[in-house]
Amino acid sequence: MGQLENIQVFIRIVEAGGIGKAAEQMDLAKSAVSRRLAELESKLGAQLLQRTTRRLNLTEAGKFYYERAIKLLESVDEMNDFGEMEGGEVEGVLRLSVPMSFGLTHLSSALEVFSALHPKLHLQIDFSDRQVDMIAEGLDLALRISELQDSSMQARKIVPIQFALLASPEYLKQYGVPKHHNDLQNHQQLRYGNGSEDRWRLVDPEGRKVNIHLSGKMSANNGDFLCKMAINGHGLVMLPTFIAWQALRSGALVKVLPEYKITSIAAYAVYPQNRFLPKKSRVLIDFLVDYFKDNIYWDKN
DSSP: OOHHHHHHHHHHHHHHTSHHHHHHHHTOOHHHHHHHHHHHHHHHTSOOEEEOSSOEEEOHHHHHHHHHHHHHHHHHHHHHHHTTSSSOOOOEEEEEEEOHHHIIIIIHHHHHHHHHHOTTEEEEEEEOOSOOOTTTTTOSEEEEEEOOOOTTEEEEEEEEEOEEEEEOHHHHHHHOOOOSGGGGGGSOEEEESSSOOOEEEEEOTTSOEEEEEOOOSEEESOHHHHHHHHHTTSOEEEEEHHHHHHHHHHTSSEESSTTSBOOOEEEEEEEETTSOOOHHHHHHHHHHHHHHHTOOGGGOO
16 A cells, blocks of 8 residues: 555544544454554654554644645545546545435435436445534535534535424314414424424514423424324424425424414535535535425425
């Protein structure tokens, strides 16, 4: 293995936080990763990492070398992409993280089409709702549904995400239809997340912002589960329409206080701010923007 490949291994060890994790991400034996680090240090005549029983720490030489190694590999990636600008197939491995519900229900078909268009590109997809550390986990891209407060990331909007306040007709028949936002306090509320989200934020017909403090007996970190609970009459729920769309069309759920507005957010493709964006990532982002441009079918009546 050449020095450039050993540099790649060194960067992955640093960003993964250890040799074992780096080996797992690179699909290499732990002993092979250790050996390649040793080869690099031997060639440089300097120790790059201090090894303890629990973690690896960069030495002063390691910090200096890491900063320049990142710039070197970005330049190599940029030069490799230059040769593909006038056509050429996209190939290699593209590692991405996507949210569970949106990924399985709506992104799967898009990625199937994308994969057929680029048969030499291997997709490694992590379906998860957790907030991943892209650099530490060796990811090229992540799709995030949020208001994007992480300034360390660059982002491109893929598709808008709308929300609705919902309940089943049976629940409303039993407990009454809310006529005003104050009525919501008298109902069971199904909460998304781990309990940290303690309010619903609405805008009334006069344009005033109102907060509904939540006190429901059930919360979950999965919107599909909460959708089922709402269908089965366990309370009101605020969900993205990409989860509730089929229940809305079938009448299993209906909108509550439809004259009130709920702030929309978006699904974004995000990537580290200070990294060169390889062609494989750019191609996927462009594809997703175009794919969903006129295809937000879950919001169509």
